[in-house]
Amino acid sequence: MKVHEAALNTGPDSSCGLATAGFRSARYLPEEWHQHNYARYHQAFADRDASERCRHESQGLAAHTAALAQRTQQDATATLGRRLQDIHFWKAELQRAVEELAAETDLLAAQKVRLERALDATEVPSAIATDNLQCRERRQPPDLVRDQVEVELLKVSGDGARLEAFPQLNRDHKQTCEMDWSDKVETYNIDDKCGRYNNQSTNIQFHPSSDFCTFPYSASTPETWAKFSHDNIYRAERERLASINLRSLIDNILHDTAEDLHLQCAAVDAAFAKRCEEMEDAKHKLEHHLKKVREIGDQENNIAALKQAIKDKEAPMKVAQTRLYDRSFRPNVDLCRDPAQFRLISEVEELTESIESLKQKLLEAEQSLRNLEDTRMSLEKEIAVKSNSIFIDRQKCMAHRTRYPVVLKLAGLNEMKLLF
Known part of the structure; x- marks a missing residue:
């Protein structure tokens, strides 16, 4: 009690204040306080x-x-x-x-x-045939086949090789x-x-190399x-x-091979048309099957739902396990194997079984999704292959064949610009 009273006696007239007179305390003088503030004002300014x-x-x-x-x-x-x-x-x-x-x-x-004689007139058809054959070499498997078009083109190419x-x-x-x-x-x-x-162009970038600023000798x-x-x-x-x-x-002229070349040209064009029609049909069928692969979105939603269902089981599992944990602290004889205890244990087992079943079904759904995506990728690849083959035959080869010379040019009666 005496110590407590001594501690409370800390006023200006207390003995503790008198005992510490002459020593510097943690407090500042008003002049120091104002000086400190002025220094901060000046620094801020x-x-x-x-x-x-x-x-x-x-x-x-x-x-x-x-x-x-x-x-x-x-x-x-x-x-x-x-x-x-x-x-x-x-x-x-x-x-x-x-x-x-x-x-x-x-x-x-x-x-x-x-x-x-008209042999040299076959150079253009031979060049076109060779170009068509080279273009068709860029087809991708399984479209890289020796079809009727290639057979007909090789006939023209063989004629040109003899010139x-x-x-x-x-x-x-x-x-x-x-x-x-x-x-x-x-x-x-x-x-x-x-x-x-300009400054708003999207394809500009830094090129810091100094080699662009110098000229070669x-x-x-x-x-x-x-x-x-x-x-x-x-x-x-x-x-x-x-x-x-x-x-x-x-001043001489001959028409030996003009008609044969045009007959062969018609045969090649017909083979091209038929082949393009076949590839278009195959492409349309593949696209039809690709459109039907809509199960991917549903399966993705199913996977999301399964994951959510698994997540939803976490709270009930926490509740059941927490109940069991808390009930394990019942004292003495109250630590009883009562119906509530058995029901909580069975609840945990049921929840565990449910979660395992959901996880197993999730694995199956994910594997199914991968299979669907592989199928879609395979179909898209096949469609791309068909599109590439159609582009080569129709846009490259058949478009190039529009430069095929007429009979008069093959016979040497007109300008033969197509030879070059």
């Missing part, structure tokens, strides 16, 4: 002022760099536009030279075919111009794509670049004029 100044400078710098970036981008876009005009001019000139060379080459080839080699004529110059034109087309597409880029200048195309066009024109003089010397 200085930090806020520096932040505002930094923010204004940042805004000015951001606006300046944004305007600079926009100007430089506009200048680069305009420069690309002017470059595109130059490329388009030479591309058009090269295309004209190629077309003129191609026309003259076809005329000269037609005349040459007339001298070599003599055609002279080069204007092909070297034509190929040079075509390569130059191809480069111009590729360059035009690249520069056109670059000119269409062999890089051309605008002058040598233009001179290269000019020289190619000049040589092509000179060769074309020489070809015109040569073509005036040729």
Whole structure:
């Protein structure tokens, strides 16, 4: 009791206060408190002022760099536009030279075919057949079969293999111009794509490599670049004029294989049409079966329901097990094997059995879902294979066969442009 009273006696006139006089306590003087607050005010003002100044400078710098970036981008876009005009001019000139060379080459080839009898006229059908065979090699199993179409195409390819080699004529110059034109087309597409880029484009990204900013030692200048195309066009024109003089010397014609080739062409076209019809029918049947594989969604819902059912059993299991656990603490004789105890035990067993049954059914449902997904994948793969085969036969081969020459061209009585 005396200790308690002494502890309560802590007023300004208490003996404890007198005993500690002259020592520094944890309390601060009012002047120190005000000084501390003023220091915080000043620090807050200085930090806020520096932040505002930094923010204004940042805004000015951001606006300046944004305007600079926009100007430089506009200048680069305009420069690309002017470059595109130059490329388009030479591309058009090269295309004209190629077309003129191609026309003259076809005329000269037609005349040459007339001298070599109509055998050379089978080169185009043979080339088309070879191209069709090569295209059809890209079919995927199980569509990679030796069908009637391939048998008919091999007949045409075999006829073409017996022909003599055609002279080069204007092909070297034509190929040079075509390569130059191809480069111009590729360059035009690249520069056109670059000119269409803007800040909102979705396919732009960082390319930090410095190799893009340097030029190889062999890089051309605008002058040598233009001179290269000019020289190619000049040589092509000179060769074309020489070809015109040569073509005036040729005048014989024969029609030996024209009718046979067209009969074979009709047979190949009929085989193509029949084969495409068969593949379309198979594809439609596969698609029909694929549409029926709708059980996947129902099975997924069933799996979700089973998982939820298993989860729903957790609370009852917790209740039953908690009851058993708590009842195990009944004292002495009250730890009785009463009906409630047996019912709780049976409840746990029933819940365990239910959960195991649900888990087993869940495994079965998941396996069924995997089987359905495998079936769907297999059907989709087969449909893709059929679509690929149909595309090759119809869009590639049959579209290419529209270039098949008519009888007069095979006989050498018309321009044989299709030979090249």
